[in-house]
Amino acid sequence: MTTRKAEKQRVPVRQRILQSCDQLFYQQGIQAVGVDAISAHAGISKRTLYNHFPSKDALIAAYLARRASPVPDSDAPPDQQILKAFDWLGRWLESDGFRGCPFANAAAELADPAHPARRVAAAYKGERQAWFEAQLERLGVPDPGLLALQLMVLVEGAITTALVQGRPEAGRAAGEAAKTLLRAAGVATEPGGEGQAGG
Amino acid sequence: MTTRKAEKQRVPVRQRILQSCDQLFYQQGIQAVGVDAISAHAGISKRTLYNHFPSKDALIAAYLARRASPVPDSDAPPDQQILKAFDWLGRWLESDGFRGCPFANAAAELADPAHPARRVAAAYKGERQAWFEAQLERLGVPDPGLLALQLMVLVEGAITTALVQGRPEAGRAAGEAAKTLLRAAGVATEPGGEGQAGG
DNA sequence: CTTGATGTAAACAGATCGGTGTACTTCATG
């Protein structure tokens, strides 16, 4: 069953293809990258690519699905988890090679809302928002659904602002705004964590 | 000087071209629409199109420049102007044919940050943000620059969320968040529309 | 009538697109 070929390249063809998609699609855009470029970058023939994926559309969907990393599952205090998420966001916006949110970019490029990649994008964003909402429920805020949506809006807006205006400091600004919203919802966001419901 | 031709089509070729760009680029995406489709939609020959615009890239930039409507100049109270902007945002997200922000979409599609259309997009967003900042200065908030950036983030995020997740209620949520941020900055956002600087 | 600007229709260039077909190689397994 185990072939020697599979031993010699333990990170095999399919994954190499998706890695190439990741770099090319994200850096240059989905529509701007042809399948020839992908197969060339992956070091395989175009025929092999089409043996693993039935079409470019399926390839795009698989590329996004691979980017949809599972939401972190920590037992830290919910408010700290939320603020950590914004810290991570800020670092991402400032990092080299940042070119916006791959899911939002796909939604911008692929006009058809029924495109498989669009479904992947919408589902992923829904998961992230549900994660926010779960943390907020644990915090006992009055309207976790609304606040989760607002935090999601802050995240998306920071990404877009960093991309369009080239202002990565939007990440930090969004984090500050999140703190303000949490505080207004009754969550004590003191860095030390001592002042519970302070004020 | 006045030709009869110019009389019979007072809204002439160039504008018709840009109107066609507006519909096609926005609804289907920039890369997905070819110049043949544009000339056909405008009812002109491709040659005429290239007599008015030197290239498709220039056409894209002109399409965005036409979308960059001047910021409203009103003498209403600044806080009401800001909230009105979010009201308008919410109605836009719910409107038929909404397909995201044309400037953000262009930034997502055109990877080269030096593309003329990218410059138009960045400049326009900068103007909107400067408008926010001007209103906030009139309100005397402590850090108008930061708050303007945060309001901008809310706007962008609501647009992206409405597009990717199909949740136009993100507009209303962003408006509520804006109210919270303003209140936290010491601006009295009277709940009713009636009470003008009441109390 | 001639000129020049502006338009049209349509063919054309040269490249690239997504996707197939075909013939050949490699190699684990029967």
Add this chain to the structure above:
DNA sequence: CATGAAGTACACCGATCTGTTTACATCAAG
């Protein structure tokens, strides 16, 4: 050795892309 799965190289398909060229039509102005 034979088979079959999986890969390669590469030509090929029809369509479409941006942009150009050619030949012709319209019409105001000298």
